[in-house]
Amino acid sequence: MPTSSCRGTGKTSTARIFAKALNCPNGPRVDFDPDDEVCVEIEKGISLDVREIDGASNNGVEQVRELREEVKFAPTRCRYKIYYIDEVHMLSTAAFNALLKTLEEPPEHVKFIFATTEAHKVLPTIISRCQRFDLRRIPAGLIAKHLLHIATLEKVALSEKAAYAIAKGAEGGMRDAQSMLDQLVAFCGERIEEQDVLDIFGFTRGETVANLAARVLDRDTVGALKELHSQADTGKDLGRC
Numbered sequence: 001m002p003t004s005s006c007r008g009t010g011k012t013s014t015a016r017i018f019a020k021a022l023n024c025p026n027g028p029r030v031d032f033d034p035d036d037e038v039c040v041e042i043e044k045g046i047s048l049d050v051r052e053i054d055g056a057s058n059n060g061v062e063q064v065r066e067l068r069e070e071v072k073f074a075p076t077r078c079r080y081k082i083y084y085i086d087e088v089h090m091l092s093t094a095a096f097n098a099l100l101k102t103l104e105e106p107p108e109h110v111k112f113i114f115a116t117t118e119a120h121k122v123l124p125t126i127i128s129r130c131q132r133f134d135l136r137r138i139p140a141g142l143i144a145k146h147l148l149h150i151a152t153l154e155k156v157a158l159s160e161k162a163a164y165a166i167a168k169g170a171e172g173g174m175r176d177a178q179s180m181l182d183q184l185v186a187f188c189g190e191r192i193e194e195q196d197v198l199d200i201f202g203f204t205r206g207e208t209v210a211n212l213a214a215r216v217l218d219r220d221t222v223g224a225l226k227e228l229h230s231q232a233d234t235g236k237d238l239g240r241c
Contacts, residue, residue, distance in 0.1 A: 001114040001130040008175030009135045011115035012052070014085045016042055018113060019050045023078035038078060049078035055090040064091070064098040071102060071110045082113050088114040089121035103129045130168045137172025140164060146174065149182055156185055161194035169203050
């Protein structure tokens, strides 16, 4: 069960990698060929034997009962039928209980992968039957490096400071960072500087935060308050400065 308190840290990607490793030819194996036909189908979400289910919209007892009937049938092509339930904490207590029997005695050809951003909401009886993997927030440096790589491929002139400003604002989520980059390209075109990121998303320069910290350390109360007021007057969210 991949879990994380942050969006965009790779829960779905991890689930797909597990599915490919389990169902690849001559598997299970970790060194599978991502270009193999089975792996490509899993990546595109069109494999008949790997189902991705949104727990938020399929959270009732009836949906779980239908799933329990489905798992009885053998896979059509792959080694295993794999059910990936995203945001599994959204299932109702009754739905969890209906699923519990299948988790206790699953058919040999079936694997379940659950993902959630709120693991504490999943029943202990469910967690106790899973292997749990806690995914961490992605470091800002790694996000910035990947954004610069994407920008190079897309022929966008993204400055290094701008990449780090986006990474800081994404708060550990790669998907959010990529979405922010898309928005910046739409607004700014093919050249993006740090000031563009600060203006569009309301972020604060690192130098400003450093100046404020210096005033606090120097016990310059008046100067620190003036710095805060100047940021508030520009409409900045002080909680994200």
